[in-house]
Amino acid sequence: MWKSLAVLSGASLIAACNTAERPAPVAAVPPAATPEQPQSDDARIAALLSRMSLERKVAQLIQPQINSVTPEEMRTYRYGSYLNGGNGGPYGDEFAPAAAWLKLADEMWDASTAPLPGGEPAIPAIWGTDAVHGHTNVVGATIFPHNIGLGAARDPDLVRRIGAATAAEIAATGIDWNFSPTVAVAQDDRWGRTYESYSEDPAIVVELGAALVEGLQGKTSPTGHIGQGHVIATAKHFFGDGGTAQGVDQGNVDGDIAALEAIHARPYPAAIASGVEAVMASFNSINGTKMHGNQPLLTGLLRGRMGFTGVVVGDWNGHAQIPGCTNSNCPQALLAGLDIYMVPDDAKALHASLLAQVKDGTIPMSRLDEAVTRVLRMKLRAGLLDAGAKRPSERFDGGKLSLLGSPEHRALAREAVAKSQVLLKNDGVLPLKPGASILVAGRAADDIAQAAGGWTLTWQGGEELTNARFPGATSIWAGLRDAATQAGGKATLSPDGSFSARPDVAVVVFGEKPYAEFAGDRKDLVFADSEGLDLLRKYRKAGIRTVALFLSGRPLWMNRELNAADAFVASWLPGGEGAGVADMLYGRRAPTGRLSFSWPAACTGQPVNGPQGALFERGYGLSFGQLGGLAKLSEACPILDTRSAEWFDLGRLGAGITARGGDVLLPNLRGTGTGIVARGIDRNRQEDAREISFAPGSTLTFADAARGKGGFRLVYQIADAPTAAVTLRTGGKAIDITGGLKASAGKGWREMVITSACAPATGRTLSISSAGPLNLKIARLARQDMPAGMECSF
Template sequence: MKIRFKNLALFTLLMAGALANAQQKQQDIDKKVEALIAKMTLEEKVGQMAQITLDVIGKGENRFSSTYPLALDQAEMKKVFGKYHIGSVLNTASGHALTPQKWYEIISEIQKTALKEDTNKIPVLYGVDEIHGATYTDGATMFPQQIAQAAARNPVMTERGAAITAYETRASNIPWNFSPVLDLGGDPRFSRMWESFGEDPYLCSVLGVAMIDGYEGKDNNIANPEKVASSLKHFLGYHATVSGKDRTPAYISEEALREYHLPSFKAAVDAGAHTIMVNSGIINGVPVHANYNILTKLLKEELGFKGLIVTDWADIENLHRRDRLAASPKEAIMLGINAGIDMSMIPYQYEVFCDNLIELVKEGKVKQDRIDDAVRRILKVKYALNLFDKPNTNPKDYPKFGSKEHEKASYDMAAEAITLLKNESNVLPLKKTAKVLITGPNANNMRTLNGAWTYSWQGDRTELHAQQYNTIVEAVTNEVGKANVTYIPGVSYKEGGHYYDELADKMDEAVAAAKDADVILLCLGENSYTEKPGDMNDLYMSDLQTELAQKITAAGKTVILILNEGRPRLISKFEPNVKAVLQSYLPGNFGGDAIADVLFGDVNPSGKLPYTYPRYPNATIGYIHKPSEEQKKAEGVYNYEADYNPQYPFGFGLSYTIFSYKDLKVNKASIKKGENLQVTVVVTNTGKVAGKEVVHLFTTDLYATSVTPDVKRLRRFEKIDLKPGESKTVTFELNPKDLTYVGRDGKDVLEAGDFEISVDKLKATFTLSE
């Protein structure tokens, strides 16, 4: 007992010391920032608020496109950093991934020029979208995309992947990462659903915090040369558009905004994230980039966010050009800065932004205090990153870049993400002696395994950088031997043009080859896309892929459907005729290996759906919905065809073993407000192989007085690993916050009443009293 007390005392002392050191460090930064602001001219301050894209200072015919290989334009840099004092640069040039050494050379030259030309010697803050690895760095470790990480349900893996991404981003001399995406991915039509952690606010919150811990460290010490400043995006409600298309209007009540969309961002702000990026869209008629209530009142004041707010691409300009809220670019700048924007991702016409903002301050239309607040936030991030003392990080100091250790972490995450959705008659795992026909446009394609934001914005250059990794065809061939594999694409993606266009390519040949196969691996899904190029009008799997599936399944052989897609494309036209369905999402460079290992039993699948997989295009409601969505046929009255009837529900995922649940218990039948509730359940592996299981705990507020309650909500989850015959008691702790809901006035409501807990098929009830 004494030894434990001494250790606890020592731990407390160390924690107190660390907190004191952190506070002193922040005080030192604050003093430096204030001293620097006092010396800066208005022009220098405005320059710090401007961010340009790399093409602007690259040699080329114009500032919109650089020549390749990239070289910097010294005359333009002198103007950018000397005359306009630009404080930040983003992106790669002409859409090309660069080696770490090339990144080091380019950004070092930028820093050298900025420090030479700028009177106050303020370093540049360089940022890139590194959403599943060091996106724009050749040789970097590419992880599964966020939607796959959500399926893995493994926060430890997510944190580890983010830490590796931070390490390899710093190895590229880049200190700022526009990630994680904390938008609620609840609309399968939306082109960026796959960039999210799925449709549940709690799941998004847990994995979002894990990712921030990986990027910044649990202590948020981004001066550490292996950490980066993270950027939460896109604040707020970005995915909830009416049309399901990117950057289009949303209508979200105050109750829904706070109940569903805000929790993940609040958790991330509380976790200490240094920067945040704004939603490019419109909520209730107001572009978010001009919404003072969201950016200042909610984010900065209510949530207490002390960091830097940056726009998305050209979104202050879009207040005038696209959204027509402002009659001129100058008015757009006034609206955005006064709403709370600290840095404008311009990205090209920096003179327009800087010159107009200077005029606005002189005219009194933007207050000097607002400028100082923005610059203060920017400079604090630069000091926190230690850029003033060490503006560059050299790849020679990062020996683990692209290492086998990092690659294994990517593979492990992909293996845990893959989700088995159907396994009729236990057709999987397959025998390694099987003769396999592999067909479909995603079968032999590294681009589709990774998705967009991979070596280039749309992922269209992936094949140039990922030849050393295995496609599904190559990975399966490694498992069963070349003699046992026949590959006929059947359908192919067209090079260039629209990202969904396809070409019939030996479809009849694939169908004819089916007769000689023991099993057919049908690899369907999507080509890579993001943002506006990913908008769509038809949620069904594309026509040619559907035709291929229908013809292949009609051959009468065992068909395994392997899905490789960023969002759930509807498969109800042919799903009944396949024996098994494997969802791989966008699993990254090691996705092919992980898929093959699951197919042939080297890995027992443990992924769980992070979204609801719809069955029909007019039935895309998620698992978080009101009881009225589940109206059944009334006897003798109407046949309600459009009841809640998904292809596969949120949280679903099969295994090669069997997990049984029993003894769901709550430690109290009744609790008072302010008390916690303990929930236990026993999970047993009753099958013959070891496996991992995600235990989900849902709650249901049986009756509410202000707002109709949701049918159920996820409150906790834990992933466990059980050997055959092994049991584990899983314990969850619920607190009063888990039982609150947001009322019509936008405030939290905690009501006395009856609640139901569900884990798997088990249920238990308890009462909350006054």
């Protein structure tokens, strides 16, 4: 760490080193205007800017993450903002209690506002967070449905109230800025962020995106100042994130610019009119040009034609994807129109390069001042530059930690859950009858993490999150149990679907496992996991009536499940108030949810936008007075027989694939097993690979739920040669791969190929054992047919 004097220069440095006393503290900001001496916002900002050193100006444009910056470094560098990443938490604890988040906010405030020498103003730093469906990085916060569910509810007032509740919980923990709402118009549901989109219809996104901005920022004053207890909102990701080819996250969007704007840029004018203070640049490219460096669109369209005057913030190292840029060196982004670099781990190096580029004229001083002015204006409108501005814990809602998961907020989330349920099929089994005996089946029934999806406590969400991590929340099972009892009946939980006493109705809860961003990208829209299907068919054969509750972040081809169920509900990702599902199933709230995305009819794997190819069109949804039994649907699906078997790719285990360290399950290949430690690392994207540490004598095992066929391809990297034997086993065959790993050490990413030439009886498992300590990075493990005669390669 540099000492604080390192950021001083010239006479200020000499004076600080040669005087026994520090300069007297100065006011952090100009005094507030009085009625007799009014001072405009522009004048206040200009006065601040005129007193700032070049080093402090540059620092305002840099945003590191809390895992990589300490309060001491904040005191030295005075970064303008900081964030918590998806897996980041105060003091290295992603499950830290709310009080720890508030404590760190106070420490960062104190560090950034400590008096500076020479009369230079101390500008408070602001904390940004991804609270995309509630303040869900924090244990105990209210977990609202994801946007796709709110799109099905299509209730702007509901969304506005959710924004206000989320803002209150964010403010309670001392955080100033929310990276929300996502106003993407998803056009290809294979995209891993489809659930962050309200709809494929831009009109719905326009309406609900603006409503969330209004809820988060509150009623603004005539000067645009944000209300107390509210936070800065961010419209994201500008623009085209929902239109990439084949739904590939961070991919390219091709097409006529005017046509693309009509769909993907359409939500932004409404968000701007609602006063949104920030817009986040998108990872994707438009016609081959990365948005973080796209001057015609970031400056010409957003600022010129749309009239946006707020801050443009980058996404996670998004500037580094511009050709010629790195995480720590990218003047192109600032020149294109970016104001704040989100640079999680390279803040110091980026500060040094930007400082040098301003000094040598690569970045004009006018452009630097323009960006800093925008940052200061956002802080001023949030009340952080007012005379007497308070530490986070001392503000209007600061420290009111009882707001997190308050009864009022949970009731609001429960309302949203009920309104988001879409009834797609019902032959009369719903609403559930008072006094009925209900079997609640499926592993997801009592799993709050699966119902909540990604961006919940951790970036990807995940199976490793037990219900104990969600104090005060209610699983779908718990909501049905309570509702059944109140209706004079009873409910029984059966994760595996077994039963002793015959139920009147079986409610089968199943669906997609949690994911976020590119880890959720799919090659098709076919739901292959057979857990729910097997249970539905089992109950139908036994003559037991069924209700299917499908948890997902998008519509998927479900003809088999629709045929097997008596009633089918698209529950989306409802979050932490499962009682809202029971409210609809028992008729306490009428099913008012309507599809905001088209539902595919055929097993082609292709996206559907509009009536052509739709089994259920956008806007479809049944009421209890409408029976929708459906004619028998085609179950033909060649994709189920031809899909590639990805065991691990893009940071996710494939469907039906498990990983174990010894005898300990490693959900999504993360965590600690017997002699094995697996952690997420960045290869091309955030946490798209794993670093596996082997203790001597330990084994990592991958297993498929069904016996497969073919060989294996393993993409791996090893820095240091193994010091003892390393063995790969599959299909009963042990293969010594020590020599191959030694040859690959220090040579970057390599591919290992296992064919019938060395493992003729490949089965359902693949394991790697190391007799000594070993550190191995894994990016992809796939099973596939190999050409006859193809040799193995280690």
